Amino acid sequence: MPATRPPIAAPELESLRPALLRFALLQLRDQALAEDVVQDTLIAVLEKPDSFAGHASLRTYVTAILKYKIIDALRAGKRIRQLDTGDEQADAELIDVLFTAAGHVRDAPQAWADPAATLQQQDFFRVLEICLEKLPAKTARIFMMREWLELETDEICKELAISPSNAWVMLYRARLHLRACLDLNWFGQQSASR
Amino acid sequence: MGIPTCKEVHRLASEQLDRPLSLTEKLRMRAHLLACDACRTFNAQLAVMRKAMRGLPAINDTEKKADEL
Numbered sequence: 001m002p003a004t005r006p007p008i009a010a011p012e013l014e015s016l017r018p019a020l021l022r023f024a025l026l027q028l029r030d031q032a033l034a035e036d037v038v039q040d041t042l043i044a045v046l047e048k049p050d051s052f053a054g055h056a057s058l059r060t061y062v063t064a065i066l067k068y069k070i071i072d073a074l075r076a077g078k079r080i081r082q083l084d085t086g087d088e089q090a091d092a093e094l095i096d097v098l099f100t101a102a103g104h105v106r107d108a109p110q111a112w113a114d115p116a117a118t119l120q121q122q123d124f125f126r127v128l129e130i131c132l133e134k135l136p137a138k139t140a141r142i143f144m145m146r147e148w149l150e151l152e153t154d155e156i157c158k159e160l161a162i163s164p165s166n167a168w169v170m171l172y173r174a175r176l177h178l179r180a181c182l183d184l185n186w187f188g189q190q191s192a193s194r
Numbered sequence: 195m196g197i198p199t200c201k202e203v204h205r206l207a208s209e210q211l212d213r214p215l216s217l218t219e220k221l222r223m224r225a226h227l228l229a230c231d232a233c234r235t236f237n238a239q240l241a242v243m244r245k246a247m248r249g250l251p252a253i254n255d256t257e258k259k260a261d262e263l
Contacts, residue, residue, distance in 0.1 A: 102199065109235045111238070119246055153213060168213065179236070
């Protein structure tokens, strides 16, 4: 290990805790389990400071570890409390308003201005996070499993005890919700301010 | 099976991110996209969202800017 490796300061690590907890909650939707996973993450980082190469920011590094801790928790079969199905109605309504009876889009989506530049802006990720928090709980959870934890459909199905076609529909709804939220809160504001 | 509707193509645009589409589905989608701006835009936006999620750079806080390059 190079001697120049920056040490990890415990207070700095501790300052990340609230943000990590919010992120874990997005996926786990269970306060106690989220706290456990975040605690495990912080301990893992402190126990193996040498693994932090110092090339990424500490925050990026710790979040990557959190991600694997969440996957571990899911694979260990730590059941998350069952979520109610009250979201179904809202999801179906969302799809209804998007299309005419003949299946055509009612309002064509406006192309997003320079998405590549957007993805380089920290503020965009703040908006993305807020939009994720606004998703119906069940929808957010499956979406995070697929897009953030990058699990394949079959693993998601096993974990949630749902069929593949069910998973695909839920992911579709999640993307519709998220697209609409980003459109309204990020891209819409951009074009409005121009 | 007639010409696929926007509703069907929106759904296929999402499902292609989760499973391989069949050849028929691919062809139907491609034919529709050639003629439909709205679905092309939607399809592109899904790609942006995937890229954003996969590149989600840690958690964003107000102090984020200060400690990132």
